[in-house]
Amino acid sequence: MKVLKASLGWIEERTGVVAFVAPLLFHHVPRNAKWWYVFGSATLMFFTIQLVTGVCLATVYAPSAAQAWESLNYIDNHVPMGWMLRALHGWSSNAMVVMMAIHMLQVFLHASYKYPRELNWITGVFLLLTTLALAFTGQVMRWDQDAYWGLGIGAAIADRIPLVGDEVRALLLGGPIIGGATLNRFFALHVFVLPGAAIALVGLHMVLIIKNGISEMPKPGAVVVPSMYRKEFEERMHKDGVPFVPDAAQRDMVFCGVCLIGLVALAAFYGPFGPGGMPDPTIIDTNPRPDYPFMWLFGAVSLLPPSSETAIMLIAPAVGVLILVALPFMSNSGERAPSKRPAMVLIALVTVMAIAALTWEGTTSSWSPVMNGWSSLPTPVKFVRGRTPLEMQGAVVFQFAQCRNCHSLDGLGGKRGPELDDVATRLSYDQLVRQVQQGGGNMPAYGKNLDSAQTAAVVAFLATLHPANEPDSRIPGAQLSVPTDNATAR
């Protein structure tokens, strides 16, 4: 013990490390800073795990378009604990994004970004951007079909930038195609540039936390007055604060411990993400999807009206970042309590719901045709039982003309077009003929591609699609153009 103390003293005398670290550990934090405050620590913990597992993966991963995909399969299948390291890296990445989002939401709801913590918020915004960039470049590292076509989407968006689109795309891809140069660019970003930026930003974030202290739980009526705040805050901390270690740190430790066990459980149980199909662009039987942190963006981009999507895709991200950065300047004093800031609570609520809804939309992606619907989905028997030969022939045309890729019958099939189980209650025979031949409302015109016999058959089939207790759609008084043998067959 004596020796230990002496050697510690020896080191301290030469480094001053204890004198440097002790104030960080034992600085006073608000007594009421309870479980709301654990999410920032959890984010930092997951970032640390990313650094450690990332360095481990880099010892085997081959950052070359020719070998990356195979090296990942090698890590998964042949390197001891390789699959687990990839699983930890993947799950921890998602967890880091989630924890950061909750942390940000808490800071927003409690208005902790007000004076004097404006720069805490702004460094946090840049940490969010860096983290999302790490998540996207990490998806590229997988170098599978999702990565390849995801880059294709990124390139197509860059290409829409006016005047310099071509140059921006070349910068992004590192050349005229998605290839070796592209992967190496994103590798340099993912393992050098972005982690370096994140470490620097985390350091700055920490310095600001120490300098400005941790904000108290908001209380209605306890308003922030910039000219008085710092002095009063320091007095309150001096009088009523508790040391970070152990009073606040114990909660961080408990929460981080639970998170860690959860992470290992998820990684061990669900395993690593991908790699998906091999990155051969001539294999076009693919259905590219982004990783979860970007599912809401995928949903948003897909649901934009085509006429304005270019402008929105290019301008909205910049406006979003600008609003986040400007937030503490728009209101940096006054009430912090959510009960006194109903508009901000509403904004937070709407944002969370919008992201959740768009994530759901992206996951189900009803706008994507089911590319093998026509060849793999059965025609429900109830829609062909007791039908005439012409109607049955129409059911065959319906299947082989790929109608099922976009239209569902009995819940099976694409969701891009309307469900057709009861189409005959909405469209008359004439309207069905027009819709099949001329398309419209986001449906291609089949007039050129089906001959008149096929059209007659498929419309005869569609005209049968209505519930037994509901009549088919007819324009009152109009002459019935359905051939009578079909009309009487039911």
Add this chain to the structure above:
Amino acid sequence: MNDRPTKGCQGCGCSDASREGGAIEGQPARRGFMVKLGAGLLGVGGLLTALPIVGYIIGPATKRFTNVWVDLGAVSVFPAGQTRFATFLNPIRQPTDGDSAKTACWVRCIEAGKFQVFAINCAHLGCPVRWFEQSKLFMCPCHGGVYYQDGSRAAGPPPRGLFEYQWKVDGGKLLIDAGRLPGLEESV
């Protein structure tokens, strides 16, 4: 850490000169010169170092790639009235590209000697479109872009029809002018 650069050094009783260890008259002027010289040299040196680095990073955007005629195989592989899948190795490639240098396209033979060659990439956001012979449509799996057999837009979000490669028949072989990833700014 504590010996800050001297600026006035008020209150401690020393003068700039004495801190320099018994310096002579005129020393501060020379130091001012040295600072300027140092800043100038560092500036010039920094600029000289930065030039190749910036040039290296923005290189891909400044380098002009020209397309090359690529052989898709004998004309007889593409029967009249049909649309067939074809692949080729991208003529602009580097050693580490691996499979990603492979490229696919759709070849439509309208009649003998008359072709349309479409890029695989949807004109919306670049996903690979698939040809359906029965309905004579190209469909995109991402956002539901649909094109007719002549490549014109049929439905969905694409702002235009499919990108087309220039083609020619030479010695019984179908050649296309390929290299760059097709895009709205400058299609293949």
